Amino acid sequence: MGLIKDTFHNLQELRNSASLANKVFIQRDYSEGTTCKFQTKFPSELENRIERTLFEDTVKTLNNFYAEAEKIGGHSYLEGCLACVTAYLIFLCMETRYEKVLKKIAKYIQEQNEKIYAPRGLLITDPIERGMRVIEISIYEDRGSSGSSSGSSSVSGSTAR
Amino acid sequence: MHIGESMRECEYSQISTRSSTPMETPHKKRSPKRKKWEAFPGRNKFYCDGRIMMAKQTGVFYLTLVLILVTCGLFFTFDCQYLAKELTPIIPVIGGALFLFVLGTLLRTSFSDPGVLPRATPDEAADLERQIDVANGSTGYRPPPRTKEVVINGQTVKLKYCFTCKIFRPPRASHCSLCDNCVERFDHHCPWVGNCVGRRNYRFFYMFILSLSFLTIFIFAFVITHIILSSHQKGFLSALKDSPASVLEVVVCFFSVWSIVGLSGFHTYLISSNQTTNEDIKGSWSSKRGKDNYNPYSYGNIFTNCCAALCGPLPPSLIDRRGYVEADAPQLAAPTNGITMYGATQSQQSHMAAATPLLQQQTSEPVIITSSTENGTSLPARASLTLGGPCSTFPLGQPTPPTSTPSLSCQEAADVLPIHGHTLNHTYPLQEQAPHHHYLTPEEVPSPPGMLHCGSPLGHSHTVQAGFYNPASQDSLHEDSVRGLVKLSSV
Numbered sequence: 001m002g003l004i005k006d007t008f009h010n011l012q013e014l015r016n017s018a019s020l021a022n023k024v025f026i027q028r029d030y031s032e033g034t035t036c037k038f039q040t041k042f043p044s045e046l047e048n049r050i051e052r053t054l055f056e057d058t059v060k061t062l063n064n065f066y067a068e069a070e071k072i073g074g075h076s077y078l079e080g081c082l083a084c085v086t087a088y089l090i091f092l093c094m095e096t097r098y099e100k101v102l103k104k105i106a107k108y109i110q111e112q113n114e115k116i117y118a119p120r121g122l123l124i125t126d127p128i129e130r131g132m133r134v135i136e137i138s139i140y141e142d143r144g145s146s147g148s149s150s151g152s153s154s155v156s157g158s159t160a161r
Numbered sequence: 162m163h164i165g166e167s168m169r170e171c172e173y174s175q176i177s178t179r180s181s182t183p184m185e186t187p188h189k190k191r192s193p194k195r196k197k198w199e200a201f202p203g204r205n206k207f208y209c210d211g212r213i214m215m216a217k218q219t220g221v222f223y224l225t226l227v228l229i230l231v232t233c234g235l236f237f238t239f240d241c242q243y244l245a246k247e248l249t250p251i252i253p254v255i256g257g258a259l260f261l262f263v264l265g266t267l268l269r270t271s272f273s274d275p276g277v278l279p280r281a282t283p284d285e286a287a288d289l290e291r292q293i294d295v296a297n298g299s300t301g302y303r304p305p306p307r308t309k310e311v312v313i314n315g316q317t318v319k320l321k322y323c324f325t326c327k328i329f330r331p332p333r334a335s336h337c338s339l340c341d342n343c344v345e346r347f348d349h350h351c352p353w354v355g356n357c358v359g360r361r362n363y364r365f366f367y368m369f370i371l372s373l374s375f376l377t378i379f380i381f382a383f384v385i386t387h388i389i390l391s392s393h394q395k396g397f398l399s400a401l402k403d404s405p406a407s408v409l410e411v412v413v414c415f416f417s418v419w420s421i422v423g424l425s426g427f428h429t430y431l432i433s434s435n436q437t438t439n440e441d442i443k444g445s446w447s448s449k450r451g452k453d454n455y456n457p458y459s460y461g462n463i464f465t466n467c468c469a470a471l472c473g474p475l476p477p478s479l480i481d482r483r484g485y486v487e488a489d490a491p492q493l494a495a496p497t498n499g500i501t502m503y504g505a506t507q508s509q510q511s512h513m514a515a516a517t518p519l520l521q522q523q524t525s526e527p528v529i530i531t532s533s534t535e536n537g538t539s540l541p542a543r544a545s546l547t548l549g550g551p552c553s554t555f556p557l558g559q560p561t562p563p564t565s566t567p568s569l570s571c572q573e574a575a576d577v578l579p580i581h582g583h584t585l586n587h588t589y590p591l592q593e594q595a596p597h598h599h600y601l602t603p604e605e606v607p608s609p610p611g612m613l614h615c616g617s618p619l620g621h622s623h624t625v626q627a628g629f630y631n632p633a634s635q636d637s638l639h640e641d642s643v644r645g646l647v648k649l650s651s652v
Contacts, residue, residue, distance in 0.1 A: 076473055087265040
């Protein structure tokens with residue numbers, strides 16, 4: 001047990017003293033077709049953890065990013081035609097627009113995690129890690145307070161019912 | 162969740178949340194990393210270290226390749242010389258360009274990921290199952306096929322739940338039974354191309370059949386021209402004798418033209434109406450179904466539909482083939498009744514197991530004991546397991562996904578997982594001992610029974626071996642798992 005304590009001190013991160021309590025999955029919103037969009041409905045498990053507006057802002061920004069990536073317009077046509085003409089060999093040297101936007105998304109998520117979610121004991125997983133099916137938000141409980149952890153498990157138990 | 166170490170070839174770098182992983186300890190033993198394609202749950206074949214992805218049966222693809230290469234080869238060797246001399250040297254140039262384009266698009270269609278949807282992680286699957294149970298009322302056995310209704314642009318679309326992948330399929334996605342994957346915007350599985358045709362490779366497929374039609378017509382026309390011109394000079398029979406290859410080419414092209422040109426025409430129609438072959442065959446958007454039935458995905462005009470299908474943005478592959486299997490991410494406790502380990506990826510199984518040493522403590526002993534009584538040779542292998550053998554001694558899944566029948570592929574794993582054949586016998590006693598740790602019941606397995614054998618022992622082996630993976634944090638994991646189990650078993 002002492003070994004574990006030393007290890008955790010060494011890591012010097014807030015979340016290292018926390019344990020994974022629950023995961024919330026934000027599902028896809030297919031009301032506009034197959035374009036990538038996530039539901040902005042605020043999950044009940046996050047009631048006490050984060051402000052509704054912050055959460056909705058994050059999801060809306062992500063949705064905008066994905067809309068930008070999948071937008072069919074002048075730029076994508078140009079890219080498509082150029083690729084076709086070069087027998088798609090151009091993708092060996094050039095990054096597609098989608099990939100560029102995905103990089104931006106990854107940076108945005110990291111930023112959000114650092115600034116907003118981590119201080120509240122939450123962690124967003126990039127949807128690309130989950131096959132663009134869900135936004136996975138992990139809820140961490142502070143290890144130190146056993147009272148809160150048992151509280152969270154009973155809360156989770158009741159929400160799960 | 163531990164993303165830091167997975168890599169992608171020429172793709173974006175993922176956020177490093179390495180420092181945020183609570184379970185990470187410096188004492189953790191680093192086992193040789195396996196790439197994700199090696200642990201891929203579908204029935205695909207991978208080559209070139211995961212860069213190339215094809216279906217299981219590729220015989221017909223090689224036939225296609227041979228037909229194209231041989232016909233074009235004969236054309237360039239025997240006919241082009243005459244045509245270049247008599248008519249114009251541009252003919253072989255155009256022929257060459259067409260040939261290269263055809264080959265390029267064919268290979269691109271065959272080798273790329275059609276848009277496979279990765280299977281749900283155990284936590285996701287558990288979450289979905291919980292929601293389904295809440296809606297249905299927990300019954301303890303497999304609930305009826307679940308559908309979700311969504312309104313897309315005014316049309317009601319039913320989303321089906323895929324029992325293999327444990328997800329609600331996005332609209333237009335379908336599960337390919339040959340490849341055992343859910344594919345986005347699934348068009349059809351093409352044996353000629355040796356792969357599924359889906360969202361990511363549909364344009365290549367279309368370009369392939371279009372350019373192949375042109376090439377076939379081109380070769381057909383010019384070989385006929387060659388024979389006619391040549392027969393003016395020498396006479397018909399001697400012309401045929403001089404270039405017998407031309408006869409073969411004409412025959413091949415004649416029979417190909419009808420099917421390929423027909424197929425191109427059909428797909429042109431599909432593209433212009435923004436439908437998939439799947440939808441067209443089922444008549445999903447046919448007006449015969451109802452007055453108000455229309456295609457909600459169509460952009461309204463042919464030009465936009467074509468541009469969207471062919472020149473739209475190319476989404477990246479969702480299955481990170483060349484990334485490394487994450488073996489130490491924190492996970493919630495083992496899934497509840499109704500979730501089979503079979504559906505989960507190997508990496509997820511090890512995560513689960515890492516988080517549930519309680520599970521391992523409870524069940525590992527029975528597993529080992531019962532297996533060794535059935536198969537004496539298994540005992541040394543299992544013993545090494547219990548002594549904390551490295552994960553690498555037990556390759557999870559097969560090095561490449563099953564290339565032969567599922568039963569055969571299980572036999573490949575038999576040398577390291579000796580209990581595979583006896584697993585069914587083990588699941589029932591296990592269920593009695595640890596009722597809240599459900600492994601498998603036969604009725605829950607949606608895929609061929611061969612996979613049943615493959616899936617479950619790996620689940621067992623994971624729970625046993627991965628329990629020793631992080632010895633330093635076992636107590637903390639124990640704590641979490643207890644909490645997790647208490648929470649989940651109360652559902």
